[in-house]
Amino acid sequence: xxxIAGFVSPGLDAGAVPEVMTxxxxxxxxxxxxxxGYYLDDGVAMGSVRLSIIDLSSGQQPMxxxxxxxxxxxxxxxxxxxxxxxxxxxxxxxxxxxxxxxVVLQSWIQWGPECLTRFNGAFAIAIRDAVSGELHLxxxxxxxxxxxxxxxxxxxxxASEMKAFQAFPGFRFELDPRELASVxxxxxxxxxxxxxxxxxxxxxxxxxxxxxxxxxxxxxxELSLDVEPFTGSEADAVAHVREVLRESVxxxxxxxxxxxxxxxxxxxxxxxxxxxxxxxxxxxxxxxVEFEDKTFDESSSQQxxxxxxxxxxxxxxxxxxxxxENFLSAVYHAEVPAFRTAFVPMYLLSRRxxxxxxxxxxxGEGADEAFLGYSLFRETxxxxxxxxxxxxxxxxxxxxxxxxxDHFGPAHWAHLAGLFQQFSVEQLPGLFSHELRYQNxxxxxxxxxxxxxxxxxxxGLVRDTSGYAGLTPTQKAxxxxxxxxxxxxxxxxxxxxxxxxxxxxxxxxxxxxxVVRAAASVNLRFDxxxxxxxxLKNAFRDxxxxxxxxxxxxxxxxxxxxxxxxxxPDYLELVLSDAELxxxxxxxxxxxxxxxxxxMKTPAAEISTKEDQAFIYLLSTAVLNRQFxxxxxxxxxxxxxxxxxxxxxxxxxxxxxxxxxxx
Amino acid sequence: xxxTETIRQFIEEQFLVEFGGELTDETDLFKEGVIDSFGYIQxxxxxxxxxxxxxxxxxxxxDVFVSLAxxxxxxxxxxxxxxxxxxxxxxxx
Numbered sequence: 067x068x069x070i071a072g073f074v075s076p077g078l079d080a081g082a083v084p085e086v087m088t089x090x091x092x093x094x095x096x097x098x099x100x101x102x103g104y105y106l107d108d109g110v111a112m113g114s115v116r117l118s119i120i121d122l123s124s125g126q127q128p129m130x131x132x133x134x135x136x137x138x139x140x141x142x143x144x145x146x147x148x149x150x151x152x153x154x155x156x157x158x159x160x161x162x163x164x165x166x167x168x169v170v171l172q173s174w175i176q177w178g179p180e181c182l183t184r185f186n187g188a189f190a191i192a193i194r195d196a197v198s199g200e201l202h203l204x205x206x207x208x209x210x211x212x213x214x215x216x217x218x219x220x221x222x223x224x225a226s227e228m229k230a231f232q233a234f235p236g237f238r239f240e241l242d243p244r245e246l247a248s249v250x251x252x253x254x255x256x257x258x259x260x261x262x263x264x265x266x267x268x269x270x271x272x273x274x275x276x277x278x279x280x281x282x283x284x285x286x287x288e289l290s291l292d293v294e295p296f297t298g299s300e301a302d303a304v305a306h307v308r309e310v311l312r313e314s315v316x317x318x319x320x321x322x323x324x325x326x327x328x329x330x331x332x333x334x335x336x337x338x339x340x341x342x343x344x345x346x347x348x349x350x351x352x353x354x355v356e357f358e359d360k361t362f363d364e365s366s367s368q369q370x371x372x373x374x375x376x377x378x379x380x381x382x383x384x385x386x387x388x389x390x391e392n393f394l395s396a397v398y399h400a401e402v403p404a405f406r407t408a409f410v411p412m413y414l415l416s417r418r419x420x421x422x423x424x425x426x427x428x429x430g431e432g433a434d435e436a437f438l439g440y441s442l443f444r445e446t447x448x449x450x451x452x453x454x455x456x457x458x459x460x461x462x463x464x465x466x467x468x469x470x471x472d473h474f475g476p477a478h479w480a481h482l483a484g485l486f487q488q489f490s491v492e493q494l495p496g497l498f499s500h501e502l503r504y505q506n507x508x509x510x511x512x513x514x515x516x517x518x519x520x521x522x523x524x525x526g527l528v529r530d531t532s533g534y535a536g537l538t539p540t541q542k543a544x545x546x547x548x549x550x551x552x553x554x555x556x557x558x559x560x561x562x563x564x565x566x567x568x569x570x571x572x573x574x575x576x577x578x579x580x581v582v583r584a585a586a587s588v589n590l591r592f593d594x595x596x597x598x599x600x601x602l603k604n605a606f607r608d609x610x611x612x613x614x615x616x617x618x619x620x621x622x623x624x625x626x627x628x629x630x631x632x633x634x635p636d637y638l639e640l641v642l643s644d645a646e647l648x649x650x651x652x653x654x655x656x657x658x659x660x661x662x663x664x665x666m667k668t669p670a671a672e673i674s675t676k677e678d679q680a681f682i683y684l685l686s687t688a689v690l691n692r693q694f695x696x697x698x699x700x701x702x703x704x705x706x707x708x709x710x711x712x713x714x715x716x717x718x719x720x721x722x723x724x725x726x727x728x729x
Numbered sequence: 730x731x732x733t734e735t736i737r738q739f740i741e742e743q744f745l746v747e748f749g750g751e752l753t754d755e756t757d758l759f760k761e762g763v764i765d766s767f768g769y770i771q772x773x774x775x776x777x778x779x780x781x782x783x784x785x786x787x788x789x790x791x792d793v794f795v796s797l798a799x800x801x802x803x804x805x806x807x808x809x810x811x812x813x814x815x816x817x818x819x820x821x822x
Binding site: 493509 | 745751761762765770773785786789794795
């Protein structure tokens, strides 16, 4: 796991190139505290900061093949590097290191872009072909690792985190109201979007080729949810699910350093922990967050699972004060407005993991998307069949949706029935499953002066996706989750970005392609979907404590606006003061003022979820404005303690050598 | 304050909107993202209390609470066709 950055800029002063490259890497040095390196050619630079996990001694980057035609900067892990290496060796490819980076490079040379379909991993790659002059960028199929780019005509920049661009001469960040509207409305940027004007992210499962100043993006892997249904018995399906998960965890335990597990106490992380303890020779260490506010705390089930599986467990207790104190740092690493504060505790947890000497963590992300864990899926099934159900069926199923929310309780059934009745017919083409949720987003989109249709880009995305229209309502719901909330928040803001803030990489066994495929083949084959993750529970029922199986899913949450109201951090002034709000160009001051006023004077229990989310959006956007648009260091939170250990530099610039300046 | 004004003011304060601009009395408040499930229950509680209404399950299921005009008409009907807050008298003289 590492971070990469680079640029193609024929016009940049050659003498300044090493300094610019170094400064860009320094901005993301937290991602790779072990070593750094760069490669320069005429008009081109690319580099990496490395967190060494596989082949600690000889996996330095950027790495070239023996002819020095191909150069690679690689961020991530290839879990099937052992198998691919063997295959490449049989084809006559020779290796100089034991690293997975070299397997990626040799695969590219052997198979070209087609190699990407063979990769099982989490990665962002930059490969430079010094002969053709092409630069290729690629990203894994689920968007686990980030890759941003800015195509500015004369200059093309790329990096694992946008903050690297701050070091490029003349680069200016600007919030993009249209992108923000989409972020507020659907909770996350779309697969190619960012909150900033002229910065895009490479969509998951695609690669970009830059040649002669022109870039072209192609998709190498489409998310496929309508797979052939599983044909065996339920017992066979259970065994199949167990086996693919076991293989996935086994593959993700491949590491030259110790691998820990994030244990939330829920079903998914308990399964990962169980398999990790089965497959590890040494004691497994588990880590979790406890909340001082017991409304959000899951520590009792974490302790039960840890004791049952015999892990060495440790946890950190997170208070409102901790969230307020670390909010700036966490937002700086997230780089995207957030609708919750739950990513801040993950920032603190990764710091703890790093202090414990662990660089690699397994987590349960991806299970809810694959095995229909979210209440969203049940709600979709319910609304889609609303007109065919009896009152009794409607009542029972509505009551099971959100046991944790009072207003979904029996006392309010009639109200909910009226509401669901209204949302039982699709209004936004292709987005039926998310229409209720998106009402909250529509509220948050009112934070913006420009009242453009906030769902325009999302509607366009599903309209233009081939095969989407033929999916079932539940599969569409899954597709949207795989393309928005999972990569745009759970894996990034709450996952990868918080982990890498302290040099900890996460690995997600539920996001192995074989697991996703297996889940798609068994979902709704043996149950009606109203018992969450029924088949997954059946697969591990006998090996986990009862609480892991019987406890209803508890969404991982943290206190929201109440934190800031209670703690009154200095930066709250960014939304309390009219003069400060004026500094965020795109915000509707009138609405923002009303929202903040209501939040500040209303008891927390009377603040609705959408108001709470809109407030966190407003505050995080105002913070990002200070950090990125205004470039104010004192709003960027705690600087990384990692140093930039520049070990590898390869300067192949002919223009300089002809001037006798090659170093 | 009259019935319609009372309801309008509650919605404006509770849901941080202003009628008169893009939001009219006929706007579907659900589809515009003004009212969510939580807000819907707050609205019904308000109507019950403010106008001493009995709201049955059937009423709620009749699809009446989507716009200010519809809510207003419902309250008017349930209050017996008169403006209860103004004393119930149609006589203004």
